[in-house]
Amino acid sequence: MGAGGVTRANIDSPTAEAAASSTKALVAGTLPGGGILAFGGWTANDIAMAIGAVVAVVGLAVQWYYRHREFKLREREHYARMARHSVQEADE
Numbered sequence: 001m002g003a004g005g006v007t008r009a010n011i012d013s014p015t016a017e018a019a020a021s022s023t024k025a026l027v028a029g030t031l032p033g034g035g036i037l038a039f040g041g042w043t044a045n046d047i048a049m050a051i052g053a054v055v056a057v058v059g060l061a062v063q064w065y066y067r068h069r070e071f072k073l074r075e076r077e078h079y080a081r082m083a084r085h086s087v088q089e090a091d092e
Helices: 014-040 044-091
Strands: none
Touching: none
16 A cells, blocks of 8 residues: 555546546646736736726717717707797798
C-alpha cells in the first residue's frame, strides 16, 4: 500500500478516471475564458463602458422619437390654428 492509503487500484478506478476527465474539461473551459477576459478581452470597466454606450444610444433613440412625436403634434396644432384663423378672417 502506498502513502496515505492510495494504491494503484484506487488510482486506476473508473471514478478516478471520470474525475480526472471532468477536471480536464473544467480547466479547458475556465482557463481560456479567464484568459480572454483578463488579457485579450473585456474587463469590468470595458463591460461597464459598453453597457453605458448602449444605454446612451437607446436614450438618444427614445429622446428622438418623443421629440419627433411632439414636433408632429405641434405641427398639426399649428395648421389647425392657421385654418381657424383663415376662416375667421374670411368671415369678417
